[in-house]
Amino acid sequence: MMPALSFHxxxxxxxxxxxxxxxxxxxxxxxxxEKIRVVSLSKPLxxxxxxxxxxxKDKARSIITCKAYEADRSEPIIESSAxxxxxxxxxxxxxxxxxxxxxxxxxxxxxxxxxxxxxxxSTLSLAAGSLIMLISWALRIAEFPNTDVDFWKSLFPVxxxxxxxxxxxxxxxxxxxxxxxHIIKSxxxxxxxxxxxxxxxxxxPPSVYLSLLPIxxxxxxxxxxxxxxNMTGFMGAMISNLAFVFRNIFSKKGMxxxxxxxxxxxxxxxxLSLLILTPFAFxxxxxxMWTVGFREASxxxxxxxxxxxxxxxxxxxxxxxxxxxxxxxxxxxxxSVGNTMKRISVIVSSIIIFRTPVQPVNALGAAIAVLGxxxxxxxxxxxxxxxxxLMPLSRF
Numbered sequence: 437m438m439p440a441l442s443f444h445x446x447x448x449x450x451x452x453x454x455x456x457x458x459x460x461x462x463x464x465x466x467x468x469x470e471k472i473r474v475v476s477l478s479k480p481l482x483x484x485x486x487x488x489x490x491x492x493k494d495k496a497r498s499i500i501t502c503k504a505y506e507a508d509r510s511e512p513i514i515e516s517s518a519x520x521x522x523x524x525x526x527x528x529x530x531x532x533x534x535x536x537x538x539x540x541x542x543x544x545x546x547x548x549x550x551x552x553x554x555x556x557x558s559t560l561s562l563a564a565g566s567l568i569m570l571i572s573w574a575l576r577i578a579e580f581p582n583t584d585v586d587f588w589k590s591l592f593p594v595x596x597x598x599x600x601x602x603x604x605x606x607x608x609x610x611x612x613x614x615x616x617x618h619i620i621k622s623x624x625x626x627x628x629x630x631x632x633x634x635x636x637x638x639x640x641p642p643s644v645y646l647s648l649l650p651i652x653x654x655x656x657x658x659x660x661x662x663x664x665x666n667m668t669g670f671m672g673a674m675i676s677n678l679a680f681v682f683r684n685i686f687s688k689k690g691m692x693x694x695x696x697x698x699x700x701x702x703x704x705x706x707x708l709s710l711l712i713l714t715p716f717a718f719x720x721x722x723x724x725m726w727t728v729g730f731r732e733a734s735x736x737x738x739x740x741x742x743x744x745x746x747x748x749x750x751x752x753x754x755x756x757x758x759x760x761x762x763x764x765x766x767x768x769x770x771x772s773v774g775n776t777m778k779r780i781s782v783i784v785s786s787i788i789i790f791r792t793p794v795q796p797v798n799a800l801g802a803a804i805a806v807l808g809x810x811x812x813x814x815x816x817x818x819x820x821x822x823x824x825x826l827m828p829l830s831r832f
Contacts, residue, residue, distance in 0.1 A: 526762065529758060529761065529762035530762065530774050532758050533755060533758045533759050533762060533774070533778065534774075534777070534778045534781050536751055536754050536755035536758060537755040537778055537781075537782060538781055538782055538785045538786075539747075539751050539755075540748060540751035540752050540754075540755050541609075541614050541618075541782050541785075541786060542614075542785070542786070542789055543744050543747040543748035543751060544557070544606070544609060544614075544748040544752070545609060545614050545786070545790065546744050546748075547741070547744045547745050547748050548606070548609055548610040550733045550736065550737050550741055550744070551729055551730065551733040551741060551745070552610050552729070553721050553725065553726060553729055554603065554606040554607045554609075554610045555603060555606075555713075555716065555717040555720050555721045556717055556721055556726055557606055557610075557745075557748070558602050558603045558606045558713060558717070559710065559713050559714055559717045560745060560748075560749045561602070561606075561748065561749045561752040561753065562602070562706050562707075562709050562710040562713060563710055563749070564746075564749035564750050564752070564753050565702075565703070565706040565749075565752065565753030565756070565757070566703070566706050566707045566710050568750070568753055569700075569703035569706070569707070570707075578699065578700070578703075579697070579700070580700075581696050581697070581700035581701075581703070581704060582695070582696070583696065583704065587696070587704075588704075588708070591704060591705060591708055592708065593686040594683055594686045594687045594705060595705055595708035595709045595712055596712060597679050597680070597682040597683035597686055598679075598680075598683045598705055598709050599709045599712045599713045600675070600676075600679040601675075601676045601677075601679030601680040601683060602676075602709065602713075603713065604672045604673070604675040604676035604679060605617065605621070605672065605673065605676040606672075607668065607669070607672040608620070608668075608669045608670070608671075608672030608673040608676065609669075609672075610669075611666040611668045611669030611672065612662070612664060612665070612666050612669030612670070612673075613662075613664060613786065613787075613790065613792045614782065614783075614786035614790065614792075615782075615783045615786045615787050615792055615794070615802070616658070616659075616662050616664075616665075616669070616673075617669065617672075617673050618779050618782050618783050618786075619654075619655060619658045619659075619783065619801070619802045619805055619806075620655055620658075620659070620670060620673035620674065620677070621673055621676065621677060621779070622651060622654070622655060622779060622802075622805040622806055622808070622809045623651055623652065623655045623674075623677055623805065624677040624680060624681065625647075625648065625651055625808075625809055625812040625813075625816075626648045626651055626652055627677045627678050627681045628681050628684075629644060629645070629648060631678075631681050631682070631685065632685075636685070640816075643815045644812070644815050644816055647808060647811045647812040647814075647815045647816075648808065648812065649808070650804045650805065650807055650808030650811065651805050651808035651809055651812060652808075653801075653804060653805075653808075654800075654801045654802065654803070654804030654805025654806070654807070654808055655801070655805045656801070657797065657798075657800065657801030657804065658798055658801035658802050658805060659801075660801075661795050661797045661798040661801060662798060663793050663795065663798075698760030698761055699757055699760055699761050701760060702756055702757055702760045703757075706753065762774070776806060776809050776810045776813065779806060779809070780806055783802060783806075
């Protein structure tokens with residue numbers, strides 16, 4: 437069996453004419469006039485089979501059997517199993533990422549409602565992730581990262597910004613509804629553009645600035661109509677936005693040329709952030725406040741508070757780890773779209789679970805803000821690689 441060949445009739449003849457084949461060929465069998473068919477040369481022909489011929493004198497004539505089909509009738513290209521498996525893998529990453537994020541936000545809010553110590557809660561989240569990764573490296577479940585002193589120096593400003601953003605977001609969630617915090621967090625693209633424009637000197641086309649209008653307008657509408665508005669919660673979300681923008685910028689500039697996987701990068705970031713945050717947590721809140729608060733929470737909820745604290749700490753690390761792993765597999769644009777859908781799932785699920793009262797105008801503001809975030813991601817990724825890097829790393 438010879439391999440299939442593909443050729444276009446226009447290689448030999450004029451492409452837009454039709455030809456009849458009435459004459460005899462020394463090789464091909466004669467064609468009766470009743471069976472003459474019109475051959476179109478405007479479409480390529482694919483030779484699917486060719487049989488060898490013999491020169492045996494005993495045979496009256498040897499022939500070549502040729503089978504062909506037009507391009508529009510060709511067999512569909514079968515997707516490789518590797519590509520299909522990769523799509524399934526990405527789908528599993530996204531579903532796991534969204535699910536873990538929703539579970540984290542639920543347990544995080546439960547803990548903060550019963551035990552309102554955001555500095556300790558933030559520290560436990562980073563401690564759980566650091567412990568998980570240290571065990572994974574020790575047991576060779578995960579490959580130990582190949583780092584040096586320069587890597588940790590470059591990571592330090594990233595960790596400082598990450599720590600500030602993490603604590604500020606936790607403070608926000610301790611004061612306001614989960615849905616409201618995530619609505620305000622949708623304004624992070626506006627901070628990205630402003631910082632890039634006035635500090636880094638980046639310039640943007642009008643489409644990028646126009647995409648910020650629904651984000652700012654939607655967040656403003658949601659804030660003005662929030663029933664349980666709290667200034668500390670609002671400012672915590674805003675500070676978190678600004679801190680995460682600087683975290684992403686430092687990460688972009690400092691990690692050039694560093695070959696560390698997404699999972700190990702986040703693990704190193706968690707460890708360094710834990711070292712930075714721990715002394716501040718002791719200074720701001722301290723063991724005495726934690727002990728009194730834990731006794732009160734235990735008397736009201738019981739030992740279940742321990743499970744809540746452990747769950748929120750573990751799920752915080754897991755959803756961030758999966759998000760970094762998924763970023764290794766997909767483009768930043770696809771990740772940004774997934775991040776927008778994740779925020780929608782968190783807002784909707786938190787409103788349902790905590791029965792958060794929402795006015796129609798407030799819901800409209802949230803929808804406009806999230807839509808603006810999506811439009812911004814579509815516009816910015818087609819213009820500026822720096823902005824394309826800033827969006828995907830916003831995961832809280």
